[in-house]
Amino acid sequence: MQNYLDFEKGLAEIEGKAEELRALARQDPEMDVEEEAAALDKKAQALLSDLYRDLTPWRKAQVARHPSRPHCKDYIEALFTEYTPLAGDRNFADDPAVMGGLARLNDRPVVVIGQEKGNDTASRIARNFGMMRPEGYRKVVRLMDLADRFNLPVITLVDTQGAYPGKGAEERGQSEAIARSTEKCLSIRVPLISVIIGEGMSGGAIALTTGNKVAMLEHAIYTVISPEGCASILWKNAEKMREAAEALRLTAQNLRQLRVIDRIIDEPIGGAQRNPDAAIAAVGRTLTALLAEFDGKDRDEIRSDRRKKFLEMGAVAL
Amino acid sequence: MSWISNFTRPMINSLFSRREVPENLWSKCDNCGTMLFHRELSDALYTCPTCDHHMFITPRERLKSLFDLGIFTTVSVPDPIVDPLHFKDQKPYPKRLADARKTTSEHEAMLVAEGNIGEVKAVVAVQDFSFMAGSMGMYVGNAIIAAAQRAVELRAPLILFSAAGGARMQEGILSLMQMPRTTVAVDMVKEAGLPYIVVLTHPTTGGVTASYAMLGDVHIAEPNALICFAGPRVIEQTIREKLPEGFQRSEYLLDHGMLDRVVHRTQMRDELATLLRLLLNERPRSHGDLPSPEGEASVPAEATGTA
Ligand SMILES: [Zn+2]
Numbered sequence: 001m002q003n004y005l006d007f008e009k010g011l012a013e014i015e016g017k018a019e020e021l022r023a024l025a026r027q028d029p030e031m032d033v034e035e036e037a038a039a040l041d042k043k044a045q046a047l048l049s050d051l052y053r054d055l056t057p058w059r060k061a062q063v064a065r066h067p068s069r070p071h072c073k074d075y076i077e078a079l080f081t082e083y084t085p086l087a088g089d090r091n092f093a094d095d096p097a098v099m100g101g102l103a104r105l106n107d108r109p110v111v112v113i114g115q116e117k118g119n120d121t122a123s124r125i126a127r128n129f130g131m132m133r134p135e136g137y138r139k140v141v142r143l144m145d146l147a148d149r150f151n152l153p154v155i156t157l158v159d160t161q162g163a164y165p166g167k168g169a170e171e172r173g174q175s176e177a178i179a180r181s182t183e184k185c186l187s188i189r190v191p192l193i194s195v196i197i198g199e200g201m202s203g204g205a206i207a208l209t210t211g212n213k214v215a216m217l218e219h220a221i222y223t224v225i226s227p228e229g230c231a232s233i234l235w236k237n238a239e240k241m242r243e244a245a246e247a248l249r250l251t252a253q254n255l256r257q258l259r260v261i262d263r264i265i266d267e268p269i270g271g272a273q274r275n276p277d278a279a280i281a282a283v284g285r286t287l288t289a290l291l292a293e294f295d296g297k298d299r300d301e302i303r304s305d306r307r308k309k310f311l312e313m314g315a316v317a318l
Numbered sequence: 319m320s321w322i323s324n325f326t327r328p329m330i331n332s333l334f335s336r337r338e339v340p341e342n343l344w345s346k347c348d349n350c351g352t353m354l355f356h357r358e359l360s361d362a363l364y365t366c367p368t369c370d371h372h373m374f375i376t377p378r379e380r381l382k383s384l385f386d387l388g389i390f391t392t393v394s395v396p397d398p399i400v401d402p403l404h405f406k407d408q409k410p411y412p413k414r415l416a417d418a419r420k421t422t423s424e425h426e427a428m429l430v431a432e433g434n435i436g437e438v439k440a441v442v443a444v445q446d447f448s449f450m451a452g453s454m455g456m457y458v459g460n461a462i463i464a465a466a467q468r469a470v471e472l473r474a475p476l477i478l479f480s481a482a483g484g485a486r487m488q489e490g491i492l493s494l495m496q497m498p499r500t501t502v503a504v505d506m507v508k509e510a511g512l513p514y515i516v517v518l519t520h521p522t523t524g525g526v527t528a529s530y531a532m533l534g535d536v537h538i539a540e541p542n543a544l545i546c547f548a549g550p551r552v553i554e555q556t557i558r559e560k561l562p563e564g565f566q567r568s569e570y571l572l573d574h575g576m577l578d579r580v581v582h583r584t585q586m587r588d589e590l591a592t593l594l595r596l597l598l599n600e601r602p603r604s605h606g607d608l609p610s611p612e613g614e615a616s617v618p619a620e621a622t623g624t625a
Binding site for chain 1 (some may be wrong): 398400401402403405406407410456459463485487489490491492493494495497498499501502503505510524525527528529530531532533545546547548552553556557559561565566573574576
């Protein structure tokens with residue numbers, strides 16, 4: 001069952017009609033609907049590529065949050081072998097909002113880390129909707145230290161609406177945990193490749209995204225504040241999220257122009273949610289290509305290049 | 319989730335209304351209501367003698383209160399590209415900047431200076447909450463980088479006074495990029511073997527808390543400052559319960575292990591002088607040795623006979 005976004009209403013009607021026809025034909029084998037249904041399919045496909053050719057920033061935000069989009073767990077299961085999750089921050093708890101551990105990418109051992117939102121009510125609650133608590137950032141720091149010690153590249157998959165605004169999270173030093181995680185990203189001497197697969201939101205995202213290379217899926221978003229949050233502060237009206245999404249320049253295309261990200265990964269027509277396998281494969285190809293750029297590179301250079309890149313950020317405007 | 323909670327608004331208003339009437343010789347403590355004569359207030363560095371409430375102090379007054387004889391030189395900060403995103407909301411960003419410059423008479427939300435504190439050379443960066451809620455944009459990042467570079471150059475410690483509603487939303491993602499940028503900057507100081515001391519003042523929130531404000535060798539806060547990542551209102555909306563008294567205030571953070579010390583503003587200069595001399599393995603100074611910022615009743619530094 002396809003989940004339609006509000007701007008896909010026309011599409012839902014066409015696809016619904018085609019499905020109805022086929023359902024009728026299944027009950028009455030005498031009926032020949034295939035020609036008519038195929039025409040509707042074609043119409044739907046054309047509309048889909050039309051809709052997705054030039055998505056507005058707000059629509060991209062909706063697509064980035066689409067529940068059927070592949071999540072971190074899907075990427076890890078499809079792209080990596082021998083995934084061996086490692087848990088806990090050794091201080092307080094394990095944070096299920098962030099997955100992480102050892103794995104192989106094309107047989108090569110790596111550390112993979114990523115925020116997981118969950119895909120049904122039970123897993124969403126268990127994963128706290130991908131909103132990390134301090135334990136999560138401290139687990140990330142641990143895993144990055146491990147990677148650095150054994151000279152393993154680190155891959156982070158970013159997908160979060162932000163850090164969890166809870167009482168315990170603040171008491172246990174959310175701010176410090178995020179700061180230390182960003183600091184760790186900047187200090188390791190192994191390649192750090194980050195891919196924003198859905199939402200890269202505020203401090204909760206930057207703590208995992210401070211990479212040598214940052215790639216972003218075509219319809220993912222990366223922003224300092226959610227469009228709704230920005231709208232409620234600057235417009236005093238959360239309903240102005242379309243305007244805020246526009247103003248924030250949160251699309252992969254704008255961020256590439258600003259050189260905040262290094263690469264845009266094309267999504268299948270209609271977005272990653274329409275064809276998760278294709279989206280996952282595209283991310284896999286990008287990871288392989290980006291990792292290869294670090295072959296034979298000096299450890300100190302990997303670190304100093306990353307620091308230099310972030311120091312120089314902001315030199316280019318739109 | 320929002321970084322800048324609504325609490326910043328009434329604060330800014332009360333601040334500006336106070337500034338609009340500089341000829342007013344009396345002001346009321348917004349905590350206990352005591353009427354305070356302006357001279358009394360400035361002598362107490364804008365803390366209330368009755369209830370110890372810490373009010374807003376301008377970065378320049380703060381710097382004057384810290385450095386020996388009140389003498390300091392500002393460190394120049396490179397200007398970033400103005401309005402890099404061509405941000406469109408109800409008021410153009412360049413207009414907001416111009417307005418902030420007019421009301422504060424400052425160029426941006428951070429001021430960097432160098433001078434001596436208890437005869438120890440130091441670089442001090444002060445974030446200005448009255449300038450667009452002290453929000454962290456490219457300029458603030460540039461200021462921290464400039465401060466860090468100057469500290470390394472002088473082989474001097476870096477002291478940073480934080481105060482911010484969070485991100486400079488009008489700079490979008492470039493505001494977020496100041497978290498890693500400033501982290502690299504303060505790590506340069508630490509890697510050079512120099513102390514990096516953070517003094518958190520009211521309020522320090524959002525991405526500022528979650529980057530350079532929580533990476534100090536020593537964390538000091540002024541009393542009762544709000545220090546958080548997510549603001550109390552956002553948390554109350556999320557968990558749908560009332561937060562305990564004093565939640566996310568300095569003393570609460572001290573109890574929860576996030577701070578080393580909570581220090582009254584009038585004690586801050588002595589505190590920093592002592593800390594710096596301890597960290598830098600300098601000889602202790604005997605009490606009363608510090609030249610006062612006003613220069614009155616103080617012995618000139620070269621006549622004290624101590625190094
Ligand atoms: Zn008072």
